[in-house]
Amino acid sequence: MTVATEAPPIPAAEPAPAEPxxxxxxxxxxxxxxxxDLERTWGTLIMATSAAASGMKVSIFLTFWGFYxxxxxxxxxxxxxxxxxxxxxxxxxxxxxxxxxRLNFLGMGPWMAKRLAKSQxxxxxxxxxxxxxxxxxxxxxxxMTMDMFGLTxxxxxxxxxxxxxxxxxxxxxANGVPALFI
Amino acid sequence: MTTETIHRVxxxxxxxPMPIVKTAQAIATMSSGELLEVLATxxxxxxxxxxxxxxxxxxxxxxxEEGGVFRxxxxxK
Numbered sequence: 001m002t003v004a005t006e007a008p009p010i011p012a013a014e015p016a017p018a019e020p021x022x023x024x025x026x027x028x029x030x031x032x033x034x035x036x037d038l039e040r041t042w043g044t045l046i047m048a049t050s051a052a053a054s055g056m057k058v059s060i061f062l063t064f065w066g067f068y069x070x071x072x073x074x075x076x077x078x079x080x081x082x083x084x085x086x087x088x089x090x091x092x093x094x095x096x097x098x099x100x101x102r103l104n105f106l107g108m109g110p111w112m113a114k115r116l117a118k119s120q121x122x123x124x125x126x127x128x129x130x131x132x133x134x135x136x137x138x139x140x141x142x143x144m145t146m147d148m149f150g151l152t153x154x155x156x157x158x159x160x161x162x163x164x165x166x167x168x169x170x171x172x173x174a175n176g177v178p179a180l181f182i
Numbered sequence: 183m184t185t186e187t188i189h190r191v192x193x194x195x196x197x198x199p200m201p202i203v204k205t206a207q208a209i210a211t212m213s214s215g216e217l218l219e220v221l222a223t224x225x226x227x228x229x230x231x232x233x234x235x236x237x238x239x240x241x242x243x244x245x246x247e248e249g250g251v252f253r254x255x256x257x258x259k
Contacts, residue, residue: 050199053206054237121224122197131203 028057030172030179036065036091037101038110038125044182045128052135059161060132061169063142066182067149069095069129070141070156079150087149095126133159140164186217193222194251201227202234205256209240212258217243220254227252 029051033044044060051058062070071078071093078088091099103109114124123131133139141156143163173179191208193201201222209218220231228245231254235242244255 046199049203053199053202054234055206117197120197121195121200123200135203135207 027055028172028177029059030169030177031058031060032169032179032181033060033062033066034064035101035182036068036098038098038113039100040182041066041069041095041098042125042128044180045125045132047180048132048137049128049135052132052137057136057138058132059138059140059172061140061142061164063145065091067142067145067151068093068098069125070139070160071151072155072157075155078155081150084148084150093155095129098125140168142166188255189216189218191218191220193220193224193227195223197224198226198230202230205231205234205254206238209256209258214258216258218256218258220256222252222254223250224252227254231256 029048031044031048033041035041048058048060068091073094073096075093076088077085078093079085098110099107100109100113116122117124138161139159140161141163143165145151146163169179189208189212191201191204193204196204201220201224205218205220212218224230228247231242231245234240235256239259241257241259242254243257244253246253
């Protein structure tokens with residue numbers, strides 16, 4: 001006697017919805033910020049503010065390590081369990097404390113980069129974040145990251161969109177919105 | 183003789199993207215047909231203002247440079 005161990009068939013995906021409206025997404029930009037590195041966050045904010053200044057509707061989906069810039073200044077340790085707390089201890093949250101991916105040197109790297117930027121009239125990440133939000137750039141926090149890092153809405157800066165998931169992002173991409181994954 | 187009001191943005195000493203950001207913020211408060219003069223020292227702005235004018239449709243009426251200061255005259259669409 002043989003026992004059938006076959007897994008139930010995986011149902012086929014629903015057919016794709018009707019064609020998106022042509023041109024509807026032409027003036028929109030989506031940025032998925034996954035990196036928490038200073039240089040990539042900085043570049044993301046420069047692109048986002050430039051796009052908003054060029055009349056585009058910009059959304060940034062902040063996920064995984066890219067989420068830390070959304071934590072309020074002054075919030076030091078986040079999370080409920082020791083692993084979440086340890087994670088925030090090792091990666092100090094907040095836009096002013098993100099590290100460089102290379103040459104961080106315990107904060108010497110970012111300190112020098114910011115000093116150089118100031119002397120050359122380059123706006124700093126915290127200034128650009130404020131400008132972006134004032135220009136209507138939508139910040140979409142990733143719900144899964146919030147849960148994983150143990151973050152609550154009280155830990156986050158004001159003016160953010162409702163937390164959402166990857167499907168929200170995919171709807172935009174399915175409608176033809178150009179997307180950058182950083 | 184009629185005199186036209188010219189709005190002004192001083193973006194001297196500011197690097198990308200702030201000259202364009204300040205310009206966009208200023209032009210948003212203006213009425214259609216009004217003029218905006220922008221001063222900038224960022225050499226990249228000479229290309230950026232041409233591109234920005236094409237993207238947004240606000241006309242770049244004049245563009246010149248004197249002593250390292252770039253001047254852009256824009257008309258709100």
